[in-house]
Amino acid sequence: MDSLAHLILCGFSLMISGKVEAALDLMLINSVPLVGNSETSLICIADRWSSRESVTIGRDYEALMSQHQDPLEVTEDEKRGTAKKVVWKREQAGETIGAYYCEGKVKDEVTRIRTMKMPLGASFLPVALTMTVNKGEHVNISFIRKIAKEEDAVIYKNGSFIHAVPRHEVPNVLEVTYSEVLLQDAGVYSARYIGGNTFTSAYTRLIVRRCAAQKWGPRCSSICPVCMNNGICHEDTGECICPPGFMGKTCEKACGDNTFGRTCKESCKENSGCKYYMFCLPDPYGCSCATGWMGLACDEECQSGFYGPDCKLKCNCNNRGKCDRFKGCLCQFGWRGLHCEKEGSADVPPQIKHLPDHVELNSGTEFKPICIATGKPLPVIEDFKLLKQDGTVFKPVSFLSNRSEAKFHINRIQPPDSGIWVCSVQTVAGMAEEPFHVTVKVPPVPQYAPRMIEGGHNFLTIDINADSHTGDGPIVSTKLLYKPAKGYQPWMSVEVNGESKKLDNLEPKTEYQFCVQLSRQGDGGEGHPGPQASFTTAALGLPPPEDLTLIPESKTSLILSWKPIAQKPEDDLLVEVERTSVNDNSGDQDNVITGVPGNISTLVIGDLEPRQQYRCRVRVNTRSDGEWSDYLYAWTYSDRIPPSPDNIKIFNITDTSAIISWSTAVGQSISSIIISYKMYGTADHTDVTIKNTTTTQYPLKGLEPNTAYLVQISAQNNIGSSNPNASLELKTLPETKAPYESKGGKMLLIAILGSAGMTCLTILLAFLIMLQLKRANFQRRMAQAFQNVVREEPAVQFNSGTLTLSRKAKNSPDHTIYPVLEWNDIKFQDVIGEGNFGQVLKARIKKDGLRMDAAIKRMK
Known part of the structure; x- marks a missing residue:
């Protein structure tokens, strides 16, 4: 289903991008169609960007069965882009007689161009190698008698007999006439005497357009454009097929001397130019000489005042224009037109600008090429086409008229689309084609699944294993995708810079799925993820031991x-x-x-x-x-004495000190460094033992000023001491007096010490104030708690000698906040008193750094 959907999508994308048809520019050059004793050839030329395999040359047995059966020796024409040729030497002249075709294939469409070669000494010769007429027209197929014989003349169509003329009635011009020609009348006609054969016959080919004159289309209802310079309207496309030497929408633009092709970029390579060249184009054009030449062998120049293919066009130049047999009227400045009948500057053929030579795309992405062209008149949207190497033609999807910029759109480009693409522009002033190379790269996909190198309860180390991949490089990004195997969590990704990646913070004893995704440069360069692999983290284990x-x-x-x-x-x-x-x-x-x-x-x-x-x-x-x-x-400990320290340097020398540095060899179990020094010329020496072997320098102090010393360094390990190295000489500097310390320096020191002392006193004072405030707050809360206890005291009053007792009215106390004490806060010291209901104990309460004495009553 996915493949079918993809095909449907691709087809739809091509339709919306403007695909119209397959196209192929094909031409057949019949060199020396009248074969004598000279070399002759056939050259089949296609677009320069077409594949060589799409072009071939063969014998046309449909037109003529009775011809040589030997296969043709077809070779590449190295002088041209995409061209095949067949060359017959002079001694092979007898093998050349017959009908041939040049065939080009584009997708499923085949374009075939037909031509013939006939003997120069044939008894009859046709007026033209091909004749093109419209359906329903009157036509005469004529053969001119060159040799008179007392034999009947016979005429064949496609090798089948259709007409005979008795020997005493054979005219100088042998004709086959159709008053209203039909499509089935088309074919190859041949004429000879009855005693002759294929190799003495003359050939001509009748081409019948499917429509009436100036009509085209499936029902022949559309009007053809006015094709100038003997161009012919194609009954299927409505386009003008221009004769060799002219180009443009209406064949108005002349190419010049000995040049031809749709863009006038092909030329006749020989010194004689296009002489002896019969050019054959797809039907309904047929064959003709190049512009400026005429005759059945294309070896005659045009007469004065005539030009064009077969010299059938008359100049009729106005306004002092001059007639050129290749181009027609050459107009004076300020005039233009076929006969110099229009004022104004001449039209300028279109030119394509700013087209890149090479475009690299990734498969499946959109392709939006832009073609910009100049010229006079300025090209419009209908003048632009984009051609793929297989012949597919695309039309623009948008157009900027002020810049003459056409935009095309191919929705999903695929690797088979790689090759030569062509931007084509055709106006009435001419035609321009500019090829550019398109390379469609396939995003890379790993061939193998990733592998696990190491794992723990919360981590996995994954080997990317992506050295082998399908698709194209270079690889610019590598991602490791992973997710838990169970559940529906989305894929997570992490960029990988090396060959492996450690993933931390994973769940213990959990299965994870892994795959690798590679990317190449450009839009859409991210490939599909590669094969998947599953790995499981270990169960939660114990941590490693401590204090290792x-x-x-x-x-x-x-x-x-x-x-x-x-x-x-x-x-x-x-x-x-x-x-x-x-x-x-x-x-x-x-x-x-x-x-x-x-x-x-x-x-x-x-x-x-x-x-x-x-x-x-x-x-x-x-x-x-x-x-x-x-x-x-x-x-491990060494089994030999260590080598002596090396790279010894003495620096920062003063009058009483110096610094000595060294380096030692690793792995020698060196336990200490011994520095031995003495005054030069004395026997007593001083040894300094350095136990910290990571130290590589030591300051020597207490030296005598302006004195020379000898210094040696040795290393000691478990075997013994190293051999002493050569003594180094150290000489201290002369004694220097201490610089006078200015009064300002002492004052600065006093100011610093005073500032530090004041800061300390301020901090201490703030601490004492905070402590006193906290203590006062605690005592206030304790006093408030004891004062809020309600006591009933008798009031004594004397009234008339009688003693009476009354009680005070109870006040309504506010809500009381009692302190919360822990047993650890109360320390009982002594018994104050004891009664029938309990004891009164003396206790000391400590809380929040404060203390107070209290009497606590304990009930029995």
Whole structure:
């Protein structure tokens, strides 16, 4: 269904882009149609951009059965673009007599041009090699007698006898007459004496147009344009077929001396020009000499006042125009027209501008070529065509008249569309064709699915595996597409710059689908995703051990240690250690895996090589593999004394100090660097031992001014010290007095110290104020809490000697906020009192950095 839909879409896109028909510009040159004792040939010429396989030459057995049966030796004509030729040498003259065709194929349409060759010594010769008439017209097919014989004359049509003339009645002009010619009357007519044969016959071909004069179309109802200079209207297309030497919509524009073709770009290569050349064009034109020549052999020049093919046109030039046998009237400045009868400057043939030589497209994209042309008159939209190499013709979809710019549209271009495309413009002033090359590239698609290199519970490392791909490069972008296999989540993509890609933050124990998408340059260069592959992340594993260390133990062993792993009794832990040699020159760098129980936290890695660097990583496995730790690197101890430090330099020398730097060889287990120096000429020396082997320079201080020293450096490892290197001479500078420190400098120091002190005092004062405010706030809240407790006190009043008691009215207290205390905030100190209902305890309350004493009653 997809393929069918694609075909329908392509067909529809071609229709809307203006496809009209297949077209092929084809021409047959019959060199020396009257064969004598000279070389003769047939040349079949097609468009320069047509394929050579689309053109061929053959014998026309439909027109003449009784001719040579030997196949023709057809070769390429190297002098022309797309052309085939057949050449007969002088001694092969007898093999040339007969009928031939030049055939061109465009898609399913075939264009065939017919011609004949006849002997120069034939008894009869036709008036013309071909005759073109309209349906219903009166026609006389004439043969001129060249040799008189006492024999009957016979006439054949397509090899079949149709008429005979008794020997005593044979006229000088032998004719076949049709008063109203019909389509079935068309064909090849031949005349000879009855005693002759094919090789003594004369041939002419009658071409009958399907329509009446000046009519064309399926029903012959359309009016033909006025085809000038003996051009003929095609009954199917309504276009003028211009004779050789003229071009333009109405064949008005002359090409010039010995040039021909639809755009006047072809020429006769011989010194004699187009002499002896009979030009044959598709029906209904037939054959004629080139402009300026006449005769059955095209070897006669036009008489004065005549021009054109077969010299049938008369000049009749006005306004002092001059007649040229190739072009017709050559008008004076300010005049134009076929007979110089119109005022104004001459028309200018169209010229195509700004067309690129090469266009590269990606398959499936839109193609929107633009053709711009100039000329006089300015071309209009109907004058433009776009031709594909297979002959398909497109019409413009839009047009800018002020620029004479035609735009075409091909909806989905495909690789078979690659080849030569042609922008064609034809006006009354002439015709121009400009080819350009179109290359349709196929976007790349990987041939193989991606592969997994490494995986964990939350990551997968994927090998792109896209070196082999179909389609065209170069590759400008590589994307890795992925998504969970289950569910309906959309594809996610990530750009890949190398051969692999690590994807992080994936879900544990989840299956993912992967594929690779490649892209090339240009619009639509993104190819289809390649084959898919599925990979699953590991189950969630344990993290690597903590506090990993790797240190050398001996020349052949390292100690790997880590923090003990906490585990439950039911856990079955296995610590897996992977060890690899980093700089082993033996080529044996395979990973060595060692497993130890989970309750062990130290591993001695033995059977190693001295002075070799190794790397290790560790993981803790349970039912699933854990995560690998980062690599740890360490060297085994050396088995030889280390080489002396090299690249020693002394710099920044002052009167009492200098800096010395050096470099040491790696992998020599160097534990310390020893710098030994002494004054020149003395025996006592000073040794400085540097334990930090990563240090590569050291400042020597306390030296005497203006004094020479000798310095040596050596390295020490587990075997011993290196051989001392050559002594270096160091000479300190003369003593220099300390520069006077100005009063301004002291004042600046005092100002800085004072500013720093004031800043510290300000911070301390702010801290004390905040602390006091916080304490006061806490005491206020505590006091408010105790004051809000309601107490009923008796009021004593004396009234007439009688003692009475009354109670105060209760006030309606506001909403009380009580502090919230924790048991840790209360510290009980002593018992104040005890009664029947409980105890009163002394306690100290501490909260928010504040404290207070309180009495707390505890009930029994």
